[in-house]
Amino acid sequence: MSNQSGIKASPALLDAFRAFTIDDDARTLLVKIENESLEPGEVIKAKSSYFDDVALLAPHVSEKEPLYILYRTDSTATGTTAGLTFISYIPDAAPVRHKMLYASTRNTLVRELGGDKITASFFMTDKDEITREGFQKFAEHEKLSQPLTEEERALRSVREVEAKEGFAGTATRKSHVSSGLTFPIGPEVESALAGMNSEDYNVIVLEIDVQKESIELAKKAQIEEPTHLHSMISTDRPRYTFFLFKHAFGQKNHESLVFIYTCPPGSKIKERMLYASCRAAIVAEAEAIAGLKVQKRIEAGDGSEISRDSLLADLHPQQQETKRAFAKPKAPGRRR
Structure with a gap:
């Protein structure tokens, strides 16, 4: 599937990404879904090392809003060739629709930007994971685990949402206002x-x-x-x-x-x-x-x-x- 959610990268994002890849001083490019399109966010300049610069992300990360993060890496940090770390940040507290859109669009984003440029990929659900310690933990896991294809990573995201949004037994009646995503009924x-x-x-x-x-x-x-x-x-x-x-x-x-x-x-x-x-x-x-x-x-x-x-x-x-x-x-x- 070349496009699971119907959301594509905007021309502005493609231009921003090209500029980001050739700017050696840039550490991070943020990407958001806005108006059914993948749009560029802020570019954060590098100040220190791979792990130390994670602190620069703190002001840009919300506990309730998903975000894609393209983070320039190096072989020493992740055990891979130098390139980009792709972080799909989908917090548990985010609205269900937002979680759905970001989980089903991440594969499209990687393909449109060029999967060959991404050497490590992390899936994070908690703001506390976007810290030096959190990145170190994920980097160690990346070194030890078998790499997944982007299709496999997208499917894993789907399964996580399915498990989290599963319904309880019939003994408890849930309010239709608060139980998951609701679409109009014809x-x-x-x-x-x-x-x-x-x-x-x-x-x-x-x-x-x-x-x-x-x-x-x-x-x-x-x-x-x-x-x-x-x-x-x-x-x-x-x-x-x-x-x-x-x-x-x-x-x-x-x-x-x-x-x-x-x-x-x-x-x-x-x-x-x-x-x-x-x-x-x-x-x-x-x-x-x-x-x-x-x-x-x-x-x-x-x-x-x-x-x-x-x-x-x-x-x-x-x-x-x-x-x-x-x-x-x-x-x-x-x-x-």
Whole structure:
């Protein structure tokens, strides 16, 4: 993928970078995302050694705003050839949307500036890491670890965001205002969610329109078996699915609303980050807007992983265990 987030380096940044690479007195070039474009920040002149000059970054680093830092290095400091250290600083306290944009754009920035000029790459999430001690720690790690490709580094960033923005169990209901990134929900989605308890359909599949940054209705249908979800859910792009699972268990009839977040391994990095960041908010919105109550939240690679048995195991785990533990042994076969 040459451009995961749609954000590109501006002509001003390319010019600033060319000037930076030939200015031996320049230590650092800062890069920010502004108005959906990669733009140059300040150029900081070198005053001392590689590690001592890290202190010059302090006034420019915020606890809540991500930042890219191009830092001139040398072979003694990092154990690599002289060149540039690329720091992707995405603080934990930053807004989710900002984290998503910076994590999914870093690969593009490196490619457009020229990956051959970058000899070390650090991913930092805390302002306290941007210190002499922090740089020394990362430099030592860079010497010892196997180098990752830029694609691998971008994917690692995505996984970190997915883990941090993952939703909790269904016992705790989260406010749709505070649970992750929230996009507008289209009127078709609201209408479909409101009619979830009707007899017309028991499955709603939602998708994110990346261009419009909104949640849209992809499909709705009535299915007989959970295995039929496979034909409704995309196998190459993430999706959100609400499934009203009507079933009998323990001599009782149940109607359990299940929320399924599917994320195929080959899906695009930006889409993975968007869907991972929005999934908790989608459930909260469904509960707030349509008065639905989700009994179980499930994550899967695609719809083929969902079956009646897997849903029963998720919805009735203790009963399943008890049933297996106290099952009556089979009688021995009759002998002739």
